[in-house]
Amino acid sequence: MTAMLHVKDLRAYYGQVQALHGLEFELQEGSLTTLLGANGAGKTTTLRSICNMIRSTGSIEFEGKKLDNKSTESIVRLGIAHVPQGRGTFTTMTVEENLQLGAISRKDTKTIGDDIERMYAHFPVLKQRHTQQAGTLSGGEQQMLAVARALMLRPRLMLLDEPSFGLAPLIVRDLFKILGKINREDKVSILVVEQNAQLALELADKAYVIETGRIVMSGTADEIANNEDVRKSYLGY
């Protein structure tokens, strides 16, 4: 089986400061892979490099196509949806407009209406609020909206940046359940970056641990979860 996403020797910089030091990892089609790491390890930077939102060198291949010199919007149009940290909600627009924006680059406009209904089925609370301005939603609702907006692209790969950030534990559980369902039923490959290692490892099939801009460990989620160091540093028992 070949990898859907292949990252090699990725180096990224913020001004003079190097944030990634030759990162390498891959993601199999249909997999739900997680990148674990502490604050400042370079998780967000990795996701941003994939979408070419910051300056980076190295090679990133998606389904055999090089992404290095493509603009963010054309990378998205290849089928990579990115749910950024802070969710990137269009706060002044309605919930429904946000969902429509998710599908804005799609050519098959006829099925957009159906997809919106599907999202409402996944996240019933969004249906209740579909005419409300997105800025009035709670944090958890906005996170659901962000995931739903990303799915409206009908992506082949979804990048999620700390989906649990700032949410109550119960809501996080719900959200992760839905992510698992999307991964299995809609055949969307997912790369999720998390600080909440325990939850991410329960959900993922494959995991990487990233420290100061380098991959220090990789394996199946079970292997990583049972690793002594990981348990001490990230799981806390």
Added chain:
Amino acid sequence: MELFTNQVLAGIATGAIYACMALAVVMIYQAIDHLNFAQGEMAMFSTFIAWQLMQWGIPYWGAFALTLIFSFVGGIVIERALFKPLAKAPVLTHVAGFIALFAIINSVAGLTWDFTIKQFPSPFGSSPFLGSQLISTHQAGMIGVTLILLVLLFIFFRYTRVGLAMRAAATLPESARLVGINTSWMIALGWGMAAAIGSIAGMLIAPVVFLEPNMMGGVLIYGFAAAVVGGLTSPLGAVIGGFLVGVFENLVGTYIPGVGNELKLPIALALIITVLVVKPNGLFGRTIVKRV
């Protein structure tokens, strides 16, 4: 009392000019988050194109349509050639760019068509409107066109995919790119539309103020003022702002002694600023909460 009513009516008539220009101002503000100081000159140039086409024998509405297309394309070309390369430059550099554009357009128009004033026809005629001596059919037509434009813009932004994409690109460029919107082209499109709306404003204003390279100077200032009063983000606000500024300017000229034509502008501006000091986001603008 009759004097008052008359002045208000006359104010609404002039206000239509400002409202039309203010729409173009809001349009460009939505796209680039800035006022384009050369917008009046662009509108003036478009109007000269229309005039030239009519001189060559093309009927009014044909010239109108061609000018619209010319302006739309012209706006996009200006953005691609001049402002896209400056995308990463500081904001103040952009303002300098607007000033340069202003100087170039004004000077080229002056050389091509010279500075003598020219008559510009009105498609609505200039007889009294509904028997009123205060509003001519042209002014009534102008108000009508402004309102139609407003409705079209509302539909465009609210119900079309491109309109939605433009709004997204203007409010949150990074998020917009993440849903696959080419924000750079949205900006160019905004320029094109602003130039086209500006050309309509120019062609409607020219029969009133006569056609010459400096015709838009005062109008643009009032257009800015109207857009700012309306809140800069709302086309409806811009139109209401335009009428308010028009009425206000007329009343000041009539009722405050010693205010000649010369002082009308500063006083109108001063009062607009007073409005802003009380309501810094204009009458219809969104309140934006800043965070560190």
Added chain:
Amino acid sequence: MSTVQDVSTAPVVAAVPKKAMALGPLASLIILALLIVTPLFVKNFIIFQMTMWLIYAIAVLALNILTGASGQFSLGQSAFYALGAYTSAILMEHVGVNYALTLPVAGLVCFIAGFLFGLPALRLSGIYLALATFALAVAMPQLLKLGVFEHWTGGVQGLVVTKPDAPEILASLGLKVSQDMWLYFFTLAVTILIYIFSVNLLKSRSGRAMMAIRDNEIAASAMGVDVSLYKTLAFGVSAGITGVAGGLGAIAVQFVAPDGYTIQLAIALFLGVVVGGVGWLPGSLAGAAFIVFVPNIAEHISKGLSGAVFGVILIIIIFLLPNGARQLAYLAQGLIGKLRKH
């Protein structure tokens, strides 16, 4: 209901580190030497142009303090320039005050005017502030024409100002100094004083406070910077310095009239700041050179299209140097550094 939207509080200008706002001692001395020696070898008319250049440099520097240091934006500097010019002219012609003594008065009057204008302007920022200051610039010539002040201002006609002679002490020392030459050196002295004052102001506590506001107003106020005070203070200082420039301008041109101080002057000063480099004080000289000389060059290249030529030159400059003359200075610095290593 109002909605809340996160906006990235992008500052008007890129942050300029404090050190980078002035020139090194060696470069300063070279420029100073050139400014002193050059007029000894050129014609009177050119000396006059150099005087105007320095005067505009002061006015550009004033706007630079406002925009570059405190991040506020003004299109109304021509109003303060006019106020300073009229203050000097009226004091000289109606009261008979010595020209040199009128300058501090002009500066003080404009400082107060600027400070007072800064108070309502506090509520405005960005485009709204630009519109407010713009209104001020538009209103000023009209106010100067008002009949009420005509006895003092001379109305539309304006006032003629007597050009000062060089002090007699120079003649008794056997130095023959023409009026133009004397005025040039007098202006140069004022320019140097103002430059030193400005550099020190920006290095001081107040300067740091202003720059903190420029970079992040909310954070600055959270750190205990009195945002209102320093913003109005920046307005006042900027207006005061502009007023001194205006006074000098009136003396040099020997004439004040309302139409000499239109919005075009304010726009020119703004362009001077951009061309010189926002927040870089020595750039004011380069910016002022642009204001004084480029329109002449444009006129020279094509009379009919001088506006277009001016615009094209401006566009070329901002394309090559989007950060103004400051960029050129950095390039030169880098080059010299490289040469030294070899």
